Amino acid sequence: MTSQAAPAPWPGGVRPGAAAQPPGPRVLSVAAGASDIAARIAAEMAPLEPALVLLFGMPARGMPALGTELRERLGTGCRIVGCSSAGEIGPRGYCAATVTAVGFPSASFRVGVCVLRNQALVPASEWMATLRRFHADFRPDLRRSVFGVVLPDAHARQEDVLTATLDAAIPGLPVVGGSSAEGILFAPSCQMVDGAVHEGAALFLLLETDLAVAEVLFSHFSPTDKRAVVTAADPHNRIILELNAEPAAQEYARLAGLAPEALTPTEFARHPLLLRTGKRHHVRAIRAVTPSGGLQLMSGTEPGHILTLGRAMDMTRGFAEVMDALPRPPLMVLGFDCILRRLALERAGMIPQMSELLARYRVAGFNTYGEQHSGMHVNQTFVGMALMPPEAG
Template structure:
């Protein structure tokens, strides 16, 4: 287990603990770090299926009844030492500074939007947030459901004043079956939504390391409910994508998809529509919504580390922790570029903890190949308060 060095700032902020996924005493290792902060909320990332359920049961049995426990499987973890795999990361939020409540939004396949909106509004009203404290939402969702776009739009419509961010649960690089945890119950085809209130200052963080090129393509045939492009520019999708990206079709892999993303323009900004796999009929499966007629732009990679550091350096104060949701395709691109250790060092420096996702949610959108996070900041110093005045 690695809990990182204890500092004065850690007392009020969240704490991340980590252990090997295969450890026979996994729960005990995690609890050893969590008990010290008396958590009101614990997020668990990395375990899957039956193991996730057993871990949830063990945590539930040893933590206070009022502690909210949620989590999901992942495509990789971000712990006290940076990027890792085959581990479990637990993040404890001390009840002295945090209050949380969760609900499960079930039946993603049927999109019961009206039911969800009723549940979300009732949850917000019952939670009764204090105006003087910071309020935000966390969304964990089945990463192979294909319903994130509709779900995020529903939450945005139901709770427009609440900043919400989160990640799609992962399954390594298999993209087959993901797991979510609420309390000690494990399920799929659903999402877990949390409202969290804190007396700490918060700041949203978002970073994508791509910019648009001049190369564009039109989706001339698609299967929207499967997030699949059948044709680009009236040509078989995989063949045409390989051509515009300058890659031999037989060399198309998740790493190449990560290096050469397709982007869609929304307002003044471009957002990645990441490719997850080739289909047997020569199409492209995406990790976000797509439709016939969409104009896509080929993206190019910018600096993956310096830009990230600049985003976090722009925070008003060094964070106590950043809860991070980082796309697995970003991690693959960093690995190919030999920058995994560099990024892990940055995660340690800025106290980032979270998991690698199949997609990220923020600002009312479902996006890909992006890092999104919520930074928890210590109170402003007397000098800062005086300068602001």
């Protein structure tokens, strides 16, 4: 795949005849096998004098060297943060086997980076203290927009606790993010900051900007009237052992109208389990059937949870409606899109249609193994932060 630079909508980010506005981010996708990845990214980002460059999709073995070289080329005033992915979203929509870079100009962004270590050990009290200290030291300017981005290692399987801790430590802060692993086979992730790898960590960023921001959330499922109670589970490993006091996979197949032997990732994506929280239903995506007939999920579950079978709706139409509801057209949307959504689109032959929409609304990001927003860890959902010109005046 060749280099894909985001087409600038107008020189310098200013529409002819319009008042000057803070510059927006810049996006570039380069083939992961290219020999001059760092040089291409640095050449594209250097004019921004970036405060931050996010990297998505580089294979884990190459991420540290790329981060180190970009740090040398762009200077120590630019933070380089990256993670592996199951697929990328670049200037032309969905892409694969690329490094997608998103640069945030220092003229309109200020950035802080915090590493939350040892996810698997769930040191929630340690995270809480670290986050509060980090937020206090960052000292957000209340006259500007501020939001958080979290990039957890999906293999640690602790995003539910992580997101709740973030929400409690910095209440009221809008936070979006995505769980990372390498490729569609769920290979180990790489969490990188300035060339240093942090295994099993979650990376948390604070971004302060002159631009207006708005959280974006879209799930293309509606609840049916078919429900089940989790009567036995292994919460640590995210496995449902029993539904309605029956073997979980067997009972799920009955509810979905499928033969147990027909349970495949395609059917899991078509018939997700939904957990209601407040007024919303959130997807608890199924990753696999365990050898003992349980259901391996991509997010947390506990005995007593009441789950509802979901029904898929039109993914492209619903996404366009959500994006058109934004107050103003975005300069960019930093997006985190579940890999199961992308696989469902591939099977339906609708990747070109969705890629056209992602490009139209200037989405840049990656495909995830779980999405984070508003203190929640969810699946089969698109979450993002839209960056828009500030309101006039």
